Amino acid sequence: MPYEKRRNIARESLLMQSLPDEHVEQLIAKSTWHKHERGETLFLHGETARSIHIVIDGWVKLFRVAPNGGETVVSVFTKGESFGEAVAFRNKKYPVSAEAVTDCHLLQIPTSALLETMRKDPEVSISILASTFTHLHSLVDQLEQLKAQTGAQRLAEFLLEISDSDENSCVVTLPYDKVLIAGRLGMKPESLSRAFAKLRTFGVKVNRYDAAIENIERLREFAMSDPADSWNR
Numbered sequence: 001m002p003y004e005k006r007r008n009i010a011r012e013s014l015l016m017q018s019l020p021d022e023h024v025e026q027l028i029a030k031s032t033w034h035k036h037e038r039g040e041t042l043f044l045h046g047e048t049a050r051s052i053h054i055v056i057d058g059w060v061k062l063f064r065v066a067p068n069g070g071e072t073v074v075s076v077f078t079k080g081e082s083f084g085e086a087v088a089f090r091n092k093k094y095p096v097s098a099e100a101v102t103d104c105h106l107l108q109i110p111t112s113a114l115l116e117t118m119r120k121d122p123e124v125s126i127s128i129l130a131s132t133f134t135h136l137h138s139l140v141d142q143l144e145q146l147k148a149q150t151g152a153q154r155l156a157e158f159l160l161e162i163s164d165s166d167e168n169s170c171v172v173t174l175p176y177d178k179v180l181i182a183g184r185l186g187m188k189p190e191s192l193s194r195a196f197a198k199l200r201t202f203g204v205k206v207n208r209y210d211a212a213i214e215n216i217e218r219l220r221e222f223a224m225s226d227p228a229d230s231w232n233r
Contacts, residue, residue: 001105006033006056010107013054015082018127023117030113034106042098042106049087049094051108055079058104059175062096073183076101076175078162085128089115101175149223152198154185156223159204159211172211 007028010016016024033056036042042053045064053060055077062074062083074096077083087094088111118125149157158181163172175181182192196206202222203214213219 001057006105006107009056009080010054013080013082015052015054015085015128019124020121023121023124027109027113027117028107031107031109034108036100036104036106038100038102040100042100043094045095045097046093049084049092050111052082052084052088052111052114053098054082054107054109056105056107059101059180060098060104060106061101061180062098064096073180076180076184078175079164101177101180102173150195151185151187151191152195153223153225154187155181155192155195156199156202156204156219158185159199159213160216160220160223163213163216168216170213170216172213174206174210 010028011024016027019027036058042060043049057079060077060083062077064072064074066072075083083098084094086092091111114128118128159172163170178192179189182189185192187195196204196211199206199219202219204219205212205214
């Protein structure tokens, strides 16, 4: 991926989008770009957090492994999303492990670099705090979706969120394991399959790795419609 495109994705991430350009350039200059292959471990539960990560491309999952060996997916992140802030700022140990679900690119920002910038310019601290509140509100929105939208509507909104096309149609790359999408949307895998089947009516065709959206505006209208209407379709 060209440097300029990677930089723009990092620049538009929730973590950096409200920072002045001069600080963004300084932070990127002190950060490192990493490419990870599918299945590669980024960090392990119990390791000390010294960096914040921004996903530039691909998918990353955070998970815990129970004593009996069972795995619980805590969260899934994709392009433009960041993770690790809370523990990194406090120099704490990671409460989860992270793994590349697909081949992916990440920007790794040393916590020391961000803290140094915050000390030099208090306005940066306000911006970081604002981004934290925005992230919290997004979690509240997700909870609201679980109660106010059907599974197919949540899936439609999810596809629209990760689509970056300016056209009225596009192809969205999906993570290799659809179970991760189901977990992110608060659904069981079989419910996800039914939701994908429902979206065929709205011009969404899915194969193993991606979803082709025939008409973005039509899909958006469905995602925002009254759930009572969608249940009757």
